[in-house]
Amino acid sequence: MRIRPRSALELFIIGNLAFLAVDVFVAHEVNAFERRPEWIPFYFSLAAPLLLIAGALVGRTRNAIGQLVGWSSLAVGIAGMVFHLQSHFFDEQTLKNLVYTAPFVAPLAYAGLGLLLIMDRMTDPDSIEWAQWVVFLAFGGYAGNLVLSLADHAQNGFFNRIEWVPVIAAAFGCAFLILLALRPLDDVLLRATAWLMAIEVLIGVIGFVLHVRANLAQPSPRLWERFLYGAPVFAPLLFANLAVLAGLGMWAMRYSRRN
Secondary structure, eight states: OOOOHHHHHHHHHHHHHHHHHHHHHHHHGGGTSOSGGGHHHHHHHHHHHHHHHHHHHSGGGHHHHHHHHHHHHHHHHHHHHHHHHTTTTTTSOOHHHHHHSSOTTTTHHHHHHHHHHHHHHHSOTTSHHHHHHHHHHHHHHHHHHHHHHHHHHHTTTSOSGGGHHHHHHHHHHHHHHHHHHHOTTOHHHHHHHHHHHHHHHHHHHHHHHHHHHHHHTSOOSOHHHHHHHSSOTTTTHHHHHHHHHHHHHHHHHHHHHHO
8 A cells, every 4th residue: 555645744743743742741841840731732742643543543533533633733832832921021022031931932833733734634635735735834843943943042142153053954944945835846946955854854863962962961960850951852853853744745746746
């Protein structure tokens, strides 16, 4: 049986929602889940993949469950962004408070996955429009990653020059993906974007290794605390994750031409 881009995207969404449970747990464990609403995305990430799997097994409910999970994920993402901003930024709208508040862009990962689900249920998966939407939402992810890279590394004033690499990489990702979303039939642009996404994967893996090394060098006697309060170890892998999403969109662009 040949795997289609739509099936691969479904697996991508399920895997990402499940992994976000781990990411949210680590992030909110910093303050020991001080406020009860912080548990909402954690439990949602446990339930949503199971619902999507159930919908796939019972084909008649696939669309309804997908829509339900999609809109719920979108709501969780937007509410999470507002919740994070309320920690400091809404008290005083300054650049300092924006940088040092909880990572306000991070919850939008749920919004992005929700939009992918909604788009998938409302668009013909064999059409070029479906592929364009996937690439466009990958662009949105890179735009968020650009903000995260700037805000996270601004906290230490870009102490190490190599910290500018993810900022530049995210900017290039944004530029190429928005162009490809607008010009899906440009084969030269598609190949160039594919090569760029391969580089983005490499940058993500190297960033992950550097973050792990930085945390291992911390003086804390407990290994868990080094990773809990140190560099966000999963953050660089977002480059690789978004490159995979963009790759699915590019695969779908070629697939749509053959069908």
